[in-house]
Amino acid sequence: MTLDRFDQLALSVAMRDNLASLGYTTPTPVQSAALPPLLEGFDLIVQAQTGGGKTAAFGIGLLERLNPTLADTQSLVLCPTRELAEQVASALRRIARAIPNVKILALCGGVPVGPQIGSLEYGAQIVVGTPGRIDDLLRKGALKLDRLRALVLDEADRMLEMGFREQLSRVIAATPEHRQTLLFSATFPEQIEALSADIQREPRRITIAPEQRLETITQYKFEVDDKPSAVAALLHHYLYRDDPANAASTIVFCNTKRDCDELEQRLRSAGFSAASLHGDLDQRNRDQVLARFSNRSVLILIATDVASRGLDIKDLDAVINVDPALDPDIHLHRIGRTGRAGASGLALSLYTAREARRIEAIEARHGEIDRGPGEALRAEGRPAYAPMVTLDIDGGRKHKLRPGDIVGALTRDGALDQAQIGKIAVGEFASYVAVESKMAKRALVQIQEGRIKGRRFRARLLY
Structure with a gap:
């Protein structure tokens, strides 16, 4: 069945109306391919890149098959990171607006478990969480999955890469044998194939070709000896040369945590606005880094592949691969973060002579990459703040x-004008607010010496 419109599906009137109000008119390729068999109850194994609308694909299916009169947990969505879990839960809540009395809980590590146990006492039809925290809640007896009807593994390849195989096995063992299992993954290494064979029953396989985005992305490769110096030169040449006040947001990928930290130090000492993101950061520091990059108080995010998966980052101007991806499909996932929604994107890949084979493997899979101009590696200039x-x-x-x-x-x-305030992110226990640099100290005093809802809150500036 080729799905051109959501009204071709046997959805409830309330769901169709809500999808229309959310602007969901034409299904994305993954939604068109996955929704019909999903609604029929088949197990699915879906290969699709992030940003293709897969959350809505499985979300619509889960909600349409939900019984809102039962308080039991009927659907479980497992995600590799807290950020992705919270994004998925938020998206599901928007889709669920058409259905009364649906409770959706996000249960992740990095926050106290007590309040989560309290929330579960009131029931939740859909639970979204990370494997470690879900496993913990099952062992404490706070979460029961004996009435589960659907299990979703979102970004399954990253969960395995992050070492969650043991927790996944225990969580899956706590679910009924006869359930619908939906496995979504950007790449399909042997581990994913083995996992599917263990937990799914005759799954329908769906592959969404990612090449459709490459036409909006300009790619160049550069053979270099000194990668940190090359990154600085590329930033000057491609991103900061015209107007530093309008400098682009850039993700820089490294293969190791150590390389992320070392590159951050080099770029910050040269005056660049940069921060690193990897698995050694605790949750509070991770939240701070992501908030700063999202609200443009940091312009360069230096990350490993595992740490960057599941991030909801819009309007990304460029990607720089300091190290070639170890898997050609990971390369595509990296560069696919730019050039979205019809916008143009830029992807710059560095490699040494010893890493040439990795670039050749990427080109063999996804097409030849043009060699970048030599002057780009000699560029100098003033960093953008x-x-x-x-x-x-x-x-x-x-x-x-x-x-x-x-x-x-x-x-x-009149301390600040509303135009001087940028993006605001309110979390469970902390809030992050972007303010114009020149107004930062005044904003800090305004919060520290004033009151919000009748009480004082501590605050600090993040640099």
């Missing part, structure tokens, strides 16, 4: 804070 600074407030949703409350506190008595 971030236009914003992030204000970290020790208060979040658990304190009943909303973005409007924070805006009101910052603009009280």
